[in-house]
Amino acid sequence: MHGLNNNIAVDARNIGKIYGTGNEAVIALGDVSISIEKGEFFTLLGPSGCGKTTLLRCIAGFETPTSGSIHLSGTDITYTPPNERPVNTVFQSYALFPHLTVAQNVGFGLKMLGKPAADIAKSVARVLALVKLEDFADRLPAQLSGGQQQRVALARALAPEPEVLLLDEPLSALDLKLRKEMQSELKRLQTETGITFIFVTHDQEEALTMSNRIGVMSQGALLQVGTPHEIYEHPVNRFVADFIGETNFLDGQVDNAQVRIGTGDLLDVPLGDHKGLVTLAIRPEQVSVEPQGTGIAATITETTYMGTDTHYKLSLSDGSLIVARVQSNSAGARSAGDVVGIRIDAAAVQVLKS
Amino acid sequence: MSQRRRQRTKGANGWLLSTPALILLVFAASGPLLIVAIYSVLEKGDYSGVRWILSGDGWFRVLFERDIFDQTVSLADANLSIFWRSVKLSVATTLITFALGLPTAWFIATRPAKVRAFWLFLITIPFWTNLLIRTFAIMEVVRNEGILNTALMNIGLISEPIQIMYTDTAVLIGMAYVYLPLMVLPLYAAIDRFDFRLIEAGYDLYASRWQVLRSVILPIIKPGIIAGSILVFIPSLGAYVTPRLLGGGKNMMIGNFIELQFGQGQNWPLGAALSTVLLLIVLVSLVVYTRVSSRDNPHG
Numbered sequence: 001m002h003g004l005n006n007n008i009a010v011d012a013r014n015i016g017k018i019y020g021t022g023n024e025a026v027i028a029l030g031d032v033s034i035s036i037e038k039g040e041f042f043t044l045l046g047p048s049g050c051g052k053t054t055l056l057r058c059i060a061g062f063e064t065p066t067s068g069s070i071h072l073s074g075t076d077i078t079y080t081p082p083n084e085r086p087v088n089t090v091f092q093s094y095a096l097f098p099h100l101t102v103a104q105n106v107g108f109g110l111k112m113l114g115k116p117a118a119d120i121a122k123s124v125a126r127v128l129a130l131v132k133l134e135d136f137a138d139r140l141p142a143q144l145s146g147g148q149q150q151r152v153a154l155a156r157a158l159a160p161e162p163e164v165l166l167l168d169e170p171l172s173a174l175d176l177k178l179r180k181e182m183q184s185e186l187k188r189l190q191t192e193t194g195i196t197f198i199f200v201t202h203d204q205e206e207a208l209t210m211s212n213r214i215g216v217m218s219q220g221a222l223l224q225v226g227t228p229h230e231i232y233e234h235p236v237n238r239f240v241a242d243f244i245g246e247t248n249f250l251d252g253q254v255d256n257a258q259v260r261i262g263t264g265d266l267l268d269v270p271l272g273d274h275k276g277l278v279t280l281a282i283r284p285e286q287v288s289v290e291p292q293g294t295g296i297a298a299t300i301t302e303t304t305y306m307g308t309d310t311h312y313k314l315s316l317s318d319g320s321l322i323v324a325r326v327q328s329n330s331a332g333a334r335s336a337g338d339v340v341g342i343r344i345d346a347a348a349v350q351v352l353k354s
Numbered sequence: 355m356s357q358r359r360r361q362r363t364k365g366a367n368g369w370l371l372s373t374p375a376l377i378l379l380v381f382a383a384s385g386p387l388l389i390v391a392i393y394s395v396l397e398k399g400d401y402s403g404v405r406w407i408l409s410g411d412g413w414f415r416v417l418f419e420r421d422i423f424d425q426t427v428s429l430a431d432a433n434l435s436i437f438w439r440s441v442k443l444s445v446a447t448t449l450i451t452f453a454l455g456l457p458t459a460w461f462i463a464t465r466p467a468k469v470r471a472f473w474l475f476l477i478t479i480p481f482w483t484n485l486l487i488r489t490f491a492i493m494e495v496v497r498n499e500g501i502l503n504t505a506l507m508n509i510g511l512i513s514e515p516i517q518i519m520y521t522d523t524a525v526l527i528g529m530a531y532v533y534l535p536l537m538v539l540p541l542y543a544a545i546d547r548f549d550f551r552l553i554e555a556g557y558d559l560y561a562s563r564w565q566v567l568r569s570v571i572l573p574i575i576k577p578g579i580i581a582g583s584i585l586v587f588i589p590s591l592g593a594y595v596t597p598r599l600l601g602g603g604k605n606m607m608i609g610n611f612i613e614l615q616f617g618q619g620q621n622w623p624l625g626a627a628l629s630t631v632l633l634l635i636v637l638v639s640l641v642v643y644t645r646v647s648s649r650d651n652p653h654g
Contacts (some may be wrong), residue, residue: 038604060558061557062554062558066548081557082554082557082558083556083557083558083559083561083562084560085559087557087558088558088559089554089555091551091554091555093549093551093552095549095552095554095555096555097555097570098549098551098574099573099574108556108559108561108569109560112559112560112561112562112565112569113560156559157558157559158560160560174437190646262468
């Protein structure tokens with residue numbers, strides 16, 4: 001009874017997309033179902049080739065799914081051509097019209113919708129102000145920097161006030177500083193306009209900082225949907241844990257209500273109903289480095305000073321490796337070769353099926 | 355400072371390098387043009403050639419004719435209709451080659467890189483064959499007992515052959531065929547540089563297929579359209595062989611009319627004046643065309 005929920009902007013049901021036929025068939029999307037709420041900043045996260053862009057293109061209308069259906073605010077748009085969908089895209093390459101000025105680019109959608117010239121001018125001025133490009137209205141795209149072109153692409157997609165804005169890795173071409181700026185800029189625009197944003201990225205940090213919810217994808221499948229906190233703290237499997245932030249994995253065996261790891265040490269982790277062999281996902285910041293004799297014995301193999309934090313690569317007695325991130329001042333001066341003890345914040349450890 | 359002076363010296367003598375080109379321009383292009391211009395204001399010789407006496411008769415007879423008996427002056431309707439037919443057929447040829455050339459160039463530019471060279475090769479094949487032979491080939495297709503009429507009669511669509519040969523239609527078919535590659539190649543070059551992602555951007559922003567063509571594709575490939583149109587229009591206007599063979603004696607174009615003056619007509623000054631008029635028509639058309647097409651597009 002999906003369709004009855006008025007609060008759903010995009011409802012994709014059992015989307016499959018197969019390119020080619022027979023032996024050469026490539027499954028781009030398996031059986032993906034996803035509901036994105038109105039006004040949400042939703043991020044599709046995954047490595048390249050995981051199907052996130054294909055899913056986005058299905059929503060935009062550039063691809064027709066092989067199976068399944070897509071509903072927009074309750075209306076089936078699976079086979080609606082892209083120019084009849086109240087959905088706009090910010091392209092990875094920006095795809096600005098090189099022969100049109102910034103203002104003409106931004107007004108293009110409204111012009112195609114047949115809006116009167118006066119209304120278009122008003123909307124264009126408003127949207128350009130929103131992205132702080134008022135003074136560039138008469139420039140051609142080629143006369144703008146990458147960051148400015150990015151803003152024009154954003155303004156152009158926002159001007160027709162779409163129900164859903166699709167963003168296909170829009171920040172990947174920007175340098176780090178500009179990317180950080182645009183991240184908060186995008187977040188601000190999304191809050192101000194109230195438009196549903198569906199954002200595609202392979203950058204987990206970007207996903208964590210900007211999104212209301214994240215969908216993690218891999219090999220054409222949607223592995224987990226949740227808030228950044230849920231995804232980070234409670235990854236459903238090893239792939240998600242590994243993809244979202246740095247994670248240590250230790251194999252272990254359930255022993256009564258505890259898990260015995262390779263070194264023989266017992267950890268009192270939240271087991272749930274796991275039994276037998278398990279994998280423990282441990283974030284580097286959940287590992288602390290202590291003097292020798294406390295906790296689990298380990299040898300430092302590498303230290304990396306990162307400013308406020310120091311990263312230690314440690315090897316345990318059974319040969320498994322673990323990374324710890326500790327505050328630089330609390331760690332004292334330790335160097336490679338030192339024998340130490342580590343403590344694992346067992347309550348925060350995520351137990352996964354092996 | 356010294357470096358700047360050296361640069362200036364280099365610039366001052368640099369024009370010497372263009373001497374061969376200048377000589378070629380002066381003697382091979384401007385020189386003959388000058389001769390044509392001078393001949394147009396001389397008196398016609400008794401049989402051919404010119405007498406070195408200044409005369410406006412050549413220019414006068416471009417537009418007017420004098421009655422043999424009462425010497426009254428009237429507009430030379432025959433000449434005007436030849437001018438008009440030439441311009442009309444050349445514009446039509448340009449439009450037809452554009453209409454056929456755009457899909458063709460688009461098709462080639464969207465093929466995989468490997469097979470594009472093959473398609474381009476096919477387009478250029480006609481260039482390898484003599485124009486006369488190509489025109490005879492067209493004659494073989496359109497004449498009353500030709501391939502087209504025979505085929506149409508055999509399948510029963512017509513009972514009498516359609517008279518295409520020796521009409522403007524035949525000239526048009528011939529010219530469109532001959533000049534099509536000149537339209538396709540610059541269009542291909544423009545489409546090849548076109549960023550096809552812009553088409554998706556157009557669809558995404560509510561443009562229909564027609565609007566994407568008109569508001570995105572055509573304005574961006576405009577340099578190719580201008581180049582192709584110029585390359586087709588100019589030789590069409592001065593075409594000689596095609597209208598001569600396919601149009602017969604009656605459907606003359608300017609080129610045939612000019613040839614007539616230097617041959618049978620034995621009026622070199624008129625021929626020279628007509629040649630100059632042809633040049634002027636081309637120049638004016640070019641100026642008007644580039645002005646109009648470089649005007650800001652309707653999005654302004």
